[in-house]
Amino acid sequence: MADVLGTRWAAAGHELMVAGRTADKADALARKWGGRAGSFREVAEFGDIALIAVLYQGMSATLAEIGDGLRGKPIVDCNNPVEIEHFTLVTEPGRSMAQQIESATGGHVVKALNLCMAHVWRMEPPMFDNRLLAVPYCGDDPRALDMTRQLIADLGGEPLPIGDLRHAHHLEAMAAIVISLLYGGRDPYTVFNLVDRATVSVDA
Numbered sequence: 001m002a003d004v005l006g007t008r009w010a011a012a013g014h015e016l017m018v019a020g021r022t023a024d025k026a027d028a029l030a031r032k033w034g035g036r037a038g039s040f041r042e043v044a045e046f047g048d049i050a051l052i053a054v055l056y057q058g059m060s061a062t063l064a065e066i067g068d069g070l071r072g073k074p075i076v077d078c079n080n081p082v083e084i085e086h087f088t089l090v091t092e093p094g095r096s097m098a099q100q101i102e103s104a105t106g107g108h109v110v111k112a113l114n115l116c117m118a119h120v121w122r123m124e125p126p127m128f129d130n131r132l133l134a135v136p137y138c139g140d141d142p143r144a145l146d147m148t149r150q151l152i153a154d155l156g157g158e159p160l161p162i163g164d165l166r167h168a169h170h171l172e173a174m175a176a177i178v179i180s181l182l183y184g185g186r187d188p189y190t191v192f193n194l195v196d197r198a199t200v201s202v203d204a
Ligand SMILES: NC(=O)c1ccc[n+]([C@@H]2O[C@H](COP(=O)([O-])OP(=O)(O)OC[C@H]3O[C@@H](n4cnc5c(N)ncnc54)[C@H](OP(=O)(O)O)[C@@H]3O)[C@@H](O)[C@H]2O)c1
Pocket: 001, 002, 020, 021, 022, 025, 053, 054, 055, 056, 057, 058, 059, 061, 062, 078, 079, 080, 081, 113, 114, 115, 116, 117, 118, 119
């Protein structure tokens, strides 16, 4: 995810810095983006906003590395705490990974960009049935929400605010459905999009 999203955001004019547990991979991404690589703490301190994109198995270790470097900062959380045997959430009932990230970092988390495969973000713009892909996002902090809205727009998606961070849990559950479909053999460009009657020809 970081590769695809970072590539698009760099092209949109954002200055990027990256950290990862495998330094060579982080260096390669930084070169690709024309940005820099650093430690988790350095990256946390560099950015106006951070994307955390880590497999759920590595989330606790990554949050420990970040420490309190993101305290008070906007964070985009695209992560899905979904196991791939039965495609269920690994989080506590009713509790999202987004809330876990918020508690651990003290940052202003926005859940977003978790509902389709990274492939979709190579589409410029992501159009399905002649409609832009709607991108639901949620969080509590107005500035973090506004910055995330802009980042979604920079990807060519249609930002769709759905409320406060309590709804992150629902976006994570939605992703479990999408992931099960993808593992079931659906095309990587499979998405759920928002359809309304006004934009669709309907025979009454
Ligand atoms: N890929 C998608 O299409 C997609 C779409 C929507 C949401 N997401 C979500 O985005 C997040 C990132 O997915 P991705 O596909 O970009 O993952 P990825 O490329 O496989 O890995 C992302 C990062 O997680 C690190 N990582 C993996 N396992 C770890 C562990 N046990 N401990 C510490 N770090 C670990 C990786 O380090 P190494 O490089 O050293 O392994 C890498 O830096 C996930 O939460 C996923 O659910 C993915």
